[in-house]
Amino acid sequence: MSTEYIQAGILPFSLLLIGLWTSRIVYNLYFHPLSKIPGPWIAAITDVPYCPIIRIAPNEVAFNTAQAWRDIHTHRSGRQVFWKGKFYDGACFTAQEFNRGLSTIVSERRPEVHKQMRSSWASAFSERAIVEQEGLIATSADKFIRQVGIRGSREGGFDLAPLFEAMTFDVMGDLAFGKAFGALDMETRHPWVAAAIGSLMMAVLVDVLNHYPTLARGVVLLLNGKFKKALSDMRTNEKFVYETVKKRIETKTDRKDFLTRIVQERDPNVISDRQISAHSSDIVIAGSDTTAAGLSAIVYFLLSNPASLAKLKAEIRDTFEDYSQITYSSTISMKYLRAVIQEGLRISPPVSFPLPRDVPSGGETVDGHFLPGGVHVAVNTFATALSSANFHDPWSFKPERWIDPNNNDVLDSSQPFSLGPRVCIGRNVAWLELHVTLAKLFWVYDLELVDPTLDWHKEIRMVSLWKVPKLMIRARNRGVNIA
Template sequence: MLGYFFSVITAIAAFGYFIVVPLIIYFRDAKGLRKYPNFSFLSGISNLPFIYEAHKGFRSQALLKAHQKHAVLRIGPNALSFGTKEAIKDIYGHNTKCTKDTMYKVLAGSHYHLADVIDKPEHARKRKMLSSAYAIKNLEGWEHKVADITGRLIKSFDARCTAPLVEGELPSPEDQAIDYRMWSNLFTVSAIANIGLSEDLGFLERGDDLVTAEAPDGTLSKVHFRECLHATAWAQSNLVWSYDWFQTFIRISKLVSSKYRQKWRLNKDWDGIVRHRATTRFKRFQAHEQLDDFFSALLHDKSGVANNLEWGEMVAEVSIMMNAGSDTTAIAMNNVMYLLLKNPPCMKKLREEIDETLDEDEAVAPYDKVKHLPYLRACLDESMRLLPPTTFGLPRKTPPEGAAVVEDYIPGDTTVSISSYVAHRDPSVFPEAELYKPERWLGEEGKNMQPYFIAFSAGARGCIGRNISYLEQMVLLASLLHRYEFALPCPDWEPTRRENFNLSPSAMPLKVWRRKNDEED
């Protein structure tokens, strides 16, 4: 009897906490957010509908459809999504009063890294420390590393080339020897490990991403880099939207779902991958190796004065470098190849530009030759417009006194965002937005669209690694299109895509063969 009584009390308490209290808050409407249309029926009362949408795998596509009816949507009790270009400057611009949202605090480890630090002075300190390593003038110092990695990938592709495709025929399954999604990712991880940590992972030689992870007690194990990184993003991006309940949801998910248990285990392995990269590189510093990489910027400034960072901060910076420095660029590389193969006239025009620039026997495109090619840059930007690697609305928080967004006062401490997937489809900026049209980026028209291109975010919190990303994308794409022909499994083939924090495509099998007149180089 007593047990039944406590069960009833618990049920009543739960009903009050989860239903009655949110309803009271909703109808009391202290912030005046009830005037905005709800993304889903219960969005004004609970974050659970957005968490449900996250599990479906493409939040930004659902937001795009909803924003075609409403410029502003309430996606949670304290969160607004914007769908018009004017919101970009107000939320992300250099003079915005908005700061990084609570989400970044919820996901941060023991120390903040450059991408999740919320405090503006602390962000300024970090950016100053790292900006010299990422500056355009220093790209020449990293070009030889990118060229080396490109040469390694070419050697692996050469070994997997097939006979030319007979016109009118489809590639046989056995000739689809290259998963370009995987290989582009092996390329970017190898590149950032070399540029950032002076480490040779051997991925491109082996054709796999097996890497050493280190547990807190020093135990070493072999794990798969991509599996661990993507599992971490999958689990976090599904549950993080209810900030106060995130840790509770983690515990519940481990109890009720074998899939979640596997993802969180792989998340620990991701931490182990980062830990081993950092400890290995630091041991080389202690052994007095003089290495030229990003990690050096963590150790000391340009004058050689020690930064004396805490170990946790150095590990955090290695984590974001290995994460953001590899996955987004790989997605961009995969997408531009896919879109060029789906749009042969664009592929033909780009090849002509590249062939006119490179010597016939140049296997690796020198960055100095391709960095100013207008159509190459246009193809990359159009790909990142149509399929931004990071699609979700990067959340920001209004200051305590509130702020104006698109001339509408938004109360203080409210989450605001705009998805790049949505922003890049604003027809007033990008006519025929669903079409792949690199030409739109050429001339004055292209310059006028740049303020609304947010593949790398915008303002003071914009991606510090965009120059490195362009370097890698330009060198690799120009090199591959100059040397090879590619074919999808069939003309109407399409990948599946899953939105975590990034919009990640599935495997992309390709048939690859050498172009005519290239056989002897």
């Protein structure tokens, strides 16, 4: 075949590709339904990651307002429901023995199916159930407090963050599986905890493929090692969870935990043991790592802000005369403690990523912008909580903003547990852990940072969920007894 013939064939084809590419750019910039949405121009024509402003990809829009939270996540008369996006497909329980995936209360995208799932678990997370479960939670919280004293007396201090993680996983294990994992008894990370956290990477990798479908094969090759590791962790997690749940279901007990009412009230033909395992796995992971990250951030910002720390210690130590008096009901009315928690969850939101939704067919309005059906939308939790449009001096830790009647911050732009029908079902458990753990910790100990130059926001990393910095602290018992 002659060179001229080859060139004659290549040139028109190249011109065709250039023409198609150019027309696509022009369409995305000027004629796409989202062309009026402000944002970096490069985000309009490509999926290349860019600093999120509003339009962050050709068919994707991010928001950072309280109104967007309400428009996207709540159900109101006359408005269609925004479905969860494909991001959640990567969180499905694979149930590989049956060659099919099981959605859960976290990953289920269909609103009507999720409503049924949530209804079956509602009683396990009710206020009454939380009161019944407080004794189980206190067992792990008290073990945590004792470990702080043991490890915190070491000359070089110790990393508090992994101990928070161990406590929250033991709490959730006790509630969801009928027994704590024993993570608080180990100096290193419990192997199941490591596998459970590692399995979350699959959702991130699936999201990468969804964002770059034309580059999917290359992405898979590039991230092959991560895919294999995530799949291995997922299988390990699911095997452990299924075997543990089976043992709990087969055990006759009158203990009050998450599974008590589920096992009593379920129809086995509708809710199988494997379905319970899938729910339990997601509930444990979602309710452990996030709470631990929140506790770590709160302690860091308190130790970095002496005035706030002094105020909190005064409130706690003036309220209680004995360690045994510290319970959820006795801490719930403590205004400064509550404000400290709210500010900590704002300045370092425990969920590291936005919660994507799809605009329903026919389109809907979000924060005054009409968007066509199929557009991917999300409120960027971190950007919203740290926006100067929502909070005065947003990068400063100021618990007072939550109790000052003259404060004009847009407080409801911070939604660490989301809101609406998909609001975190375990938020009551999280509030209990946050209140009681912090009250007990600062009632017993005086803490200090080993490295006072630590910059939390500079050092924190997103790896599926947050990978928090080392929180090296020293702890000194102020001379009180632990019951």
